[in-house]
Amino acid sequence: xxxxxxxxxxxxxxxxGALIPPDHERLPLRLPERAVFAFLGETVDAYAAAHGAEIxxxxxxxxxxxxxxxxxxxxxxxxxVQAPVGAAAAVQLLDWxxxxxxxxxxxxxxxxxxxxxxxxxxxxxxxxxxDEGASYHYAPPSRYMELNPLALAALEQTLREHGLxxxxxTTWSTDGFFRETREKVAYRKQEGCxxxxxxxAALAAxxxxxxxxxxxxxxxxxxxxxxxxxxxxxxxRDSIAAALELCLEAVQKL
Numbered sequence: 460x461x462x463x464x465x466x467x468x469x470x471x472x473x474x475x476g477a478l479i480p481p482d483h484e485r486l487p488l489r490l491p492e493r494a495v496f497a498f499l500g501e502t503v504d505a506y507a508a509a510h511g512a513e514i515x516x517x518x519x520x521x522x523x524x525x526x527x528x529x530x531x532x533x534x535x536x537x538x539x540v541q542a543p544v545g546a547a548a549a550v551q552l553l554d555w556x557x558x559x560x561x562x563x564x565x566x567x568x569x570x571x572x573x574x575x576x577x578x579x580x581x582x583x584x585x586x587x588x589x590d591e592g593a594s595y596h597y598a599p600p601s602r603y604m605e606l607n608p609l610a611l612a613a614l615e616q617t618l619r620e621h622g623l624x625x626x627x628x629t630t631w632s633t634d635g636f637f638r639e640t641r642e643k644v645a646y647r648k649q650e651g652c653x654x655x656x657x658x659x660a661a662l663a664a665x666x667x668x669x670x671x672x673x674x675x676x677x678x679x680x681x682x683x684x685x686x687x688x689x690x691x692x693x694x695x696r697d698s699i700a701a702a703l704e705l706c707l708e709a710v711q712k713l
Contacts, residue, residue, distance in 0.1 A: 462599075468592060469600045475668055481551075481558035488516050490560040491529060493713065494538035495706045496553060498568030498658070502699050503528075503541040512539060516559075518552050525552060532707050539707075542566060546593040546634060546661035553662055557669045563713035564673045565610065566662060567702040569680035569695040570630065570654040571639075573647060576684070579698045581625040581705075582677040583614050587660035588652055590633040597664035603629070604663040610674020613712035617705050628653040630677065632660035641686045655683065672713055676702055 461472045497503050504526070506512075512530035520543070528539040538561055542549050553564070570582065586603045589595070594604060611627075618625045631652040633639065639655065647655070659675055666673030680695035 464600075468595050471595065471599045481554040486516060486559065488559045490515070490527070490538045490556060491536040492560060492562040493535065493710045494540060494556055494561045494564045495703070495710055496540050496542045496556065496564050496566045496662075497703055497706060498542045498544060498549075498566065499699050499703055500541065502703060503539060506703055507539055518555055520548065520551075527556075533711065535711050537707065537710065542568070542658070544657060546591040546632065546658045549658045550593045550597070550661045550665045553665050553673075554669065557666070557671050562671050563710060564666065564671060565614065565706045565710040565713070566658075566673070566675040567706045568656060568658070568675065568677060569698070570656040570677045572654055572679040572682045572684055573631070573644065574653050574684055576679050576682070578679055578682075578692045579695055580679040581618060581623055581698070581702075582628045582630075582654060582679065583611055583618075583625055584630040584654075584659055584675055584677060585611060585627050586629050587663055588629065588631045588647070588650075589660040589664075590631060590635075591657065591661055592634055593661035594632070594664035597661070597668045604660045604667070606659075606663050606674055607666070607672050609672050609713060610709075613709045614674055614676055614705075616712060617709040620708075621705070623705075626653070628677075630659050631655040632657060639683060644683050645686060654679065674709075676706055676709070678702055
């Protein structure tokens with residue numbers, strides 16, 4: 460049922476179906492139930508090649524093909540996929556993966572620090588402020604998306620097992636990378652957002668609608684903590700390889 464609203468983005472339809480379903484190609488494909496869906500660039504492809512992963516399919520977007528890898532990790536069959544940046548693109552691919560059998564997902568990616576944190580600090584978001592568009596097509600309007608507690612527990616257990624410090628945070632998911640204005644950043648900090656990224660709220664909403672478990676491991680990259688001086692630092696490069704390994708371990712706990 461469509462719930463009308465003066466603002467189109469706030470018009471939510473409770474029907475989980477659509478004219479174009481995620482599995483509209485009807486591929487003869489059945490993916491493992493566990494997946495790592497990582498915003499880690501070429502590191503995903505390099506890991507897959509180094510560990511003998513099989514390319515079982517590909518997600519074809521208008522600009523790029525994303526290989527769908529399946530590998531054996533510590534005796535468990537896992538799906539491994541590079542996630543595209545931006546809520547709309549990331550949700551489209553996640554929804555496709557869920558339609559073909561994935562049920563439990565851990566993601567990883569960098570984020571901008573809104574607090575005075577060093578680079579490469581590990582974080583586990585417990586909720587995401589919905590300042591992007593895609594989540595509103597998957598969940599009724601609200602200020603936040605709460606993340607799945609099962610995924611939080613799996614990530615935090617994995618970090619503790621490795622003796623790695625981490626912080627639970629509220630993250631700000633935004634579509635406007637170049638519209639993080641000084642006043643808006645200050646406002647988000649005041650209401651409790653510790654970091655900023657682009658996809659968390661949308662992926663949480665998609666997973667919730669489809670009955671899947673999804674969580675995310677973040678690590679600090681650039682810093683917006685100083686409203687007078689933006690610091691891009693090194694984009695968290697030193698955390699990328701470790702983040703992927705941690706996700707591969709965490710998803711097996713789901």
